[in-house]
Amino acid sequence: MSPVVGLARRAIVRWEALLVVMILAAGVWSWTLSSFFLRRANLLDLATPYIFIGLVAFGLTFVVVAGEIDISVMSIMAVAAVSIAEIWSAGVDVWLAALAGLGVAVVLGLANGLLVGLLDVPSLAVTLGTLAAYRGLAYVILGGSSISGLPTGFTDVGGGYISNELPDALLVLLAFALVLGVLLHATRFGRYLYAIGSTREVARFSGIPVARVRVTIFAISGLMAGFAAIVYLGFFGSVQADAASGSELIDVVTAVVLGGVDIFGGSGSILGVLLALILIAVLRNGMQLANLGGATQDMVIGGLLVAAILAGNVLRGAQSRGLPWTRARYARKEVTQAETPGVHSSGT
Amino acid sequence: MKAPGRPAVSAQTLVSAVFRLRELGIGIALLLTVVLFSVRATNFATVSNWQDIASDVAVVIVVAVGETMVVLTRNIDLSVGSIAGLSAYLSAETLSTHHGVPIVVMALIAVGVGLAAGLVNGLLVAVGRIPAIIATLATLSIYRGLVFQATGGDYVFPNELPQSFQNLAAEKPLGLPFLAWVALGVALVGGAVLRWAPWARDFYAIGSSPEAARLVAVPVVRRVITAFAISGALAGLGGFMFAVRFANVDTNTARGFEFDVITAVVIGGVNVFGGSGTILGVTLGALLVATIDNGFTLLKFSEFWKIFFEGTAIVVAVTLDALLKGRVQDALRRRRRPASIPREQEAPA
Numbered sequence: 001m002s003p004v005v006g007l008a009r010r011a012i013v014r015w016e017a018l019l020v021v022m023i024l025a026a027g028v029w030s031w032t033l034s035s036f037f038l039r040r041a042n043l044l045d046l047a048t049p050y051i052f053i054g055l056v057a058f059g060l061t062f063v064v065v066a067g068e069i070d071i072s073v074m075s076i077m078a079v080a081a082v083s084i085a086e087i088w089s090a091g092v093d094v095w096l097a098a099l100a101g102l103g104v105a106v107v108l109g110l111a112n113g114l115l116v117g118l119l120d121v122p123s124l125a126v127t128l129g130t131l132a133a134y135r136g137l138a139y140v141i142l143g144g145s146s147i148s149g150l151p152t153g154f155t156d157v158g159g160g161y162i163s164n165e166l167p168d169a170l171l172v173l174l175a176f177a178l179v180l181g182v183l184l185h186a187t188r189f190g191r192y193l194y195a196i197g198s199t200r201e202v203a204r205f206s207g208i209p210v211a212r213v214r215v216t217i218f219a220i221s222g223l224m225a226g227f228a229a230i231v232y233l234g235f236f237g238s239v240q241a242d243a244a245s246g247s248e249l250i251d252v253v254t255a256v257v258l259g260g261v262d263i264f265g266g267s268g269s270i271l272g273v274l275l276a277l278i279l280i281a282v283l284r285n286g287m288q289l290a291n292l293g294g295a296t297q298d299m300v301i302g303g304l305l306v307a308a309i310l311a312g313n314v315l316r317g318a319q320s321r322g323l324p325w326t327r328a329r330y331a332r333k334e335v336t337q338a339e340t341p342g343v344h345s346s347g348t
Numbered sequence: 349m350k351a352p353g354r355p356a357v358s359a360q361t362l363v364s365a366v367f368r369l370r371e372l373g374i375g376i377a378l379l380l381t382v383v384l385f386s387v388r389a390t391n392f393a394t395v396s397n398w399q400d401i402a403s404d405v406a407v408v409i410v411v412a413v414g415e416t417m418v419v420l421t422r423n424i425d426l427s428v429g430s431i432a433g434l435s436a437y438l439s440a441e442t443l444s445t446h447h448g449v450p451i452v453v454m455a456l457i458a459v460g461v462g463l464a465a466g467l468v469n470g471l472l473v474a475v476g477r478i479p480a481i482i483a484t485l486a487t488l489s490i491y492r493g494l495v496f497q498a499t500g501g502d503y504v505f506p507n508e509l510p511q512s513f514q515n516l517a518a519e520k521p522l523g524l525p526f527l528a529w530v531a532l533g534v535a536l537v538g539g540a541v542l543r544w545a546p547w548a549r550d551f552y553a554i555g556s557s558p559e560a561a562r563l564v565a566v567p568v569v570r571r572v573i574t575a576f577a578i579s580g581a582l583a584g585l586g587g588f589m590f591a592v593r594f595a596n597v598d599t600n601t602a603r604g605f606e607f608d609v610i611t612a613v614v615i616g617g618v619n620v621f622g623g624s625g626t627i628l629g630v631t632l633g634a635l636l637v638a639t640i641d642n643g644f645t646l647l648k649f650s651e652f653w654k655i656f657f658e659g660t661a662i663v664v665a666v667t668l669d670a671l672l673k674g675r676v677q678d679a680l681r682r683r684r685r686p687a688s689i690p691r692e693q694e695a696p697a
Contacts, residue, residue, distance in 0.1 A: 069481065115663070121670040124424070124481045125620040129662030132607050136656025143652065241652075250489045253482065263479055295496030302489035309478045 015260040015315075019275040023282055030286035037289065041165050047281040049235065051158065051169040052077070052228040053248060054277040057255040058180050059224025061273050062217045064256055065184070067197040067265025068123040070221045072112060073252060075134035078243045080105040080229035082138045085147035085239045094154045102226040108134055109222015110215065117214035138241040148238030158234020169231055173274075176227070181270040193217065197265025247298040254305040255280055262316075263309055280304075370617035374632040378639065385643035392646055399525050403517070405638035406531035407432075407589045411605070412612045412630050413538035414466075414582030417575040419613055420542075420551040422558065422622025423473060423480035425576060428583040429605035430491035431465045435587030437499055440597040444508035451513055458588035459581050465491055466580015470573030488606070492599075499599045506595035516592045527589055534582065539627035551575055555622025611658045612637050614665045621673065637661070 030037040056073045063070045084101035088094045116123045160168040184190040195203040204210045259276035261268025287297045386393040418425045435458040472483040519526040541548045550571045553561040616633025618625025
C-alpha cells in the first residue's frame with residue numbers, strides 16, 4: 001500500500017515541480033522576446049485576462065476529481081453574466097443583480113447535477129446538451145445586443161487595481177484558491193470526491209452519500225461560473241450573449257488537465273490547476289509578444305491539452321507497470337518484498 | 349408448466365420492440381410537425397420549400413452517418429464541424445484557383461482531408477487513450493486553427509468558382525436536389541454496412557461492452573480508429589457539400605455544425621451509452637430537426653431559440669435513454685428469473 005502512495009505522491013510533487021519549470025522556461029522565452037516581460041507591473045498583470053478562466057477551472061476541478069465532466073461551464077457563465085447585466089439595466093442595484101446572477105448559475109449547475117446524480121445520465125451527454133441549451137438561454141435573454149457601462153465599484157472586482165499595480169482580480173483568484181484548496185484537500189467532503197472519483201461503487205458501499213455529493217459538485221461548478229461572470233463583467237466592462245463561446249472552454253479544460261487532475265477522476269490538486277493557469281497565461285502572453293494570432297495560440301493550447309493527457313497516461317502506465325526498460329527490475333523488487341514481509345513499509 | 353425458453357424470447361422481443369418504438373416515435377413526431385407547420389405556415393407545404401429542407405438536411409445526414417458509427421462505439425466526435433470547415437475551404441479555394449480540376453476528384457480530395465483528420469482523432473482516442481470528448485474538443489480547436497492558417501481570414505466568393513460547380517446545388521434529378529441524392533446514397537450504404545458488415549457489427553459490440561468485446565477478440569483499437577476515420581471522411585464530404593450548397597466559404601464555415609449533427613444522432617435514437625441505434629432513426633432525427641428549424645424560420649420565431657431548442661432536445665433525449673435503459677434492464681431481469689428458477693427445482697426430481 002504505502003509504496004503505491006509514496007510513488008503517487010512523488011509523481012504529483014514532480015508534476016507540480018514540472019509545471020514550475022515549464023512556467024520558468026516560458027518566462028525566459030517571453031523575456032528574450034521582450035524585456036518588458038520582466039517588469040513588475042507586467043508580471044502582476046499577466047494573469048488578469050485569465051482570472052475568470054481560473055475561477056471556472058477551480059469549479060471544474062471538483063467535478064473532474066469526482067470522475068465527472070462539465071463542459072457547460074462557459075455557457076453557465078454567459079447566462080450569469082447576461083442575467084446580471086440585464087437585471088442591473090432594469091434598475092436594480094448591481095450587487096443585488098450579482099447575487100441573482102450567482103443564484104441563476106447555481107440553479108443551472110444544479111440542473112446538470114440532478115440529471116447526473118439522481119437519474120444517472122452520463123455527465124458528458126448532459127453537459128454537452130446544456131452547453132448548447134444554456135448558450136441558447138443567454139441569447140434568448142439578451143438577444144443580439146450588448147450591455148455595458150456597469151458602475152465602477154462593481155467592475156473593479158475584475159478590472160480594478162490597488163495602487164495602480166496589483167490587480168484586484170488576482171487577489172480574488174488567490175482567495176478562491178485558498179478557500180477551495182481547503183475545501184478539496186482538508187475536509188471530509190473533499191476526500192469523498194477522491195473516493196468517488198477512484199471507484200464509485202466502493203465509495204457507495206463505504207457509506208458515502210454518492211448521489212448527494214455528485215449533485216453538489218455540479219452546483220459548485222455552477223457557482224464558480226457565477227463568480228467568474230462577475231470578474232468577466234469587470235474585466236471586459238460589457239457583455240454579449242456569445243461571451244466566452246470560443247477557445248475559453250478549451251483553456252478551462254486545459255488548465256484542469258494540465259494541472260495534473262486525472263481526467264478519469266480520483267486525483268488532482270488546486271495548486272496544480274493554479275500553476276497550469278499561470279503557465280497558460282505566460283504562454284499566451286509570450287505568443288502575443290511573438291505576434292502569433294489567436295487561432296495559432298488556440299492550436300498550441302489544444303496541443304498542450306492533448307499532450308498533458310498523453311503524458312498522464314504514460315505516467316500512469318509507468319506507475320502500474322513500470323517503464324518498458326525498468327519492468328524487469330520492478331518485477332524483481334516485488335519478489336524480494338514478498339519474500340521478506342515488513343521491508344516494504346519501511347522502504348519508502 | 350411453462351416452457352423454459354419462452355420468457356427469454358419475449359424479453360428479446362421486448363428489447364427490439366423498444367427500439368422499433370423509438371423510430372416509430374420519431375416518425376410520428378415528424379408527421380405531426382409537418383401537419384402542424386402545413387396548417388400554421390402558409391408557405392411550408394410547397395415543393396420548393398421541401399426541396400430546401402432536403403438540401404439543408406442532406407449535409408447533416410451525411411456527417412451524422414459517420415457520427416453514428418463513432419457514438420455506437422461509446423465515443424463522440426466533436427470535431428466534425430471543424431473538419432467540414434477545413435475541407436469546405438480547401439475545396440472552394442482549390443476550385444477557385446484551378447478551374448480545371450474535375451469535381452469528382454475534388455470531392456475525393458475533400459474526403460481524403462477528412463479521413464486524415466479522423467485518423468488523428470481515432471489514434472488519440474484508441475491508442476492515446478484520451479477520452480473522446482476531450483480529444484475531439486482539442487482537435488475541434490486545432491482543426492479550426494488550421495482553417496485560419498489556410499485561409500488567413502480570406503473568403504471564397506461564389507463568382508470565383510467554376511460554373512459547373514455553381515450549378516450543382518440547383519440540379520434536381522427526378523425532382524430531388526443533387527445533395528439529397530448524395531445523402532440518400534450515403535445513408536443507404538451506411539445503413540447496409542451497419543446492418544451486415546461484420547466489422548461494423550463490431551461497433552455495436554464495442555459500444556455495448558468494450559471489455560466483453562475485447563474478451564471475444566474484437567480488435568477494439570482498430571475498430572474505434574475505423575469509426576473515427578469514417579466520421580472524419582464523411583465530415584470531409586460534408587464540407588464539400590457545404591461548399592456546393594453555399595458557395596460562399598470563409599473561416600467560420602460550419603462552425604457549431606457539430607451540434608446539428610449530434611442533435612440529429614441523439615434524437616434519432618442512437619444511445620449515447622453506445623451499442624444501439626440505426627441509420628433510419630438518425631435520418632428521421634435529422635429530418636425532424638431540419639423540419640422544426642425550417643418551420644421556426646417560416647413562422648418568424650427568433651433564430652436564438654434554435655440553439656436553446658437543440659440543446660434541450662439533446663438533454664431530453666439522453667435522459668429518456670438513461671431512464672429507458674434502467675426500465676429495459678429491470679424488465680429483462682424480471683423475465684429471466686422465472687425461466688431459471690423452475691429448472692433448478694426440477695433438477696432433483
